[in-house]
């Protein structure tokens with residue numbers, strides 16, 4: 001019996017006390033952004049109230065404390081994802097999107113040229129598509145896609161053919177639309193067998209299950225703090241030390257240099273080479289607290305809790321609505337997480353979301369920044385409900401009641 005208690009997580013999360021349209025909030029948009037516990041908010045307040053100073057520069061006490069907080073967050077993140085080389089492999093960025101731009105611009109420009117292939121999948125978020133198209137414009141690389149099957153999985157039947165000339169595979173660990181969890185470890189083995197590296201988009205996976213970049217044997221990992229109970233404004237780019245050391249800088253300015261002269265500059269080593277300017281210090285304090293909070297919950301417990309919620313929701317949606325509500329994603333919890341996209345027959349996703357708002361239910365209608373995937377399934381949009389560690393079966397109850405009303409209203 002696990003000691004995980006979602007009600008305790010709820011009690012720790014002030015945003016869940018909000019009343020919306022006369023109803024207690026039912027937050028089902030953790031896939032877009034998650035709600036921080038008090039520990040995260042307090043860590044950020046502590047920085048602003050007690051040790052607001054810049055990092056890596058001054059020697060006075062509060063500045064040393066700010067630096068310790070900032071670097072402590074790097075240590076916490078390294079531990080959380082089991083970075084084999086420790087904190088020296090963890091770069092703070094603005095978000096997952098910036099992490100992929102860093103990868104494509106810095107590593108991509110230095111290592112890829114015309115004729116080389118980057119292999120993505122059809123279920124990628126735009127954050128893991130557009131930077132590669134931009135690199136293609138600059139270098140003439142080819143961008144290729146692993147197709148998605150009719151049952152919402154990666155079609156790996158021709159992966160060996162797809163791997164020809166591939167230098168980098170870049171895929172999401174979990175789809176933000178389908179909920180599909182991809183076989184990252186197997187893909188890493190395939191990529192390496194073909195002499196390619198592999199980057200993984202952890203935006204949707206990192207807050208919902210154990211992450212072990214060493215065990216997965218991957219080469220790059222990207223995620224955002226705000227999807228893992230942390231603040232907006234900070235994300236992570238991880239790669240192995242030997243790769244990071246060989247990557248050219250991304251942005252230039254203060255903090256990332258070893259020396260600047262009138263005739264040129266030299267770069268600092270380690271992650272700071274990629275952290276030009278004053279970094280997100282309060283946000284790092286919040287991210288460190290989020291990581292420690294999640295570790296306290298136990299990521300295996302979080303995964304088990306969300307799998308149970310998802311299984312219950314999939315069963316009940318099927319029983320309640322049959323064909324009126326189609327789940328755009330795997331039908332059971334085998335290799336799928338707590339992101340449930342719905343297509344409600346005859347009702348536009350924005351209308352569904354608006355009716356749900358009347359019940360205090362927060363869901364996301366739209367294309368979810370995955371337009372190629374929406375085209376694959378001939379859908380302009382879906383309405384997406386997504387769970388977090390604070391979610392309860394009661395949230396699904398309210399969702400189903402709201403969906404019932406939406407269908408009645410637009411029938």
Ligand SMILES: Cc1ncc(COP(=O)(O)O)c(C=O)c1O
Nearest residue numbers: 095096097125127176203204224
């Ligand atoms: C799978 C995936 N990748 C990347 C992103 C981009 O994250 P951010 O907007 O924090 O950069 C998201 C956000 O929804 C996502 O779900």
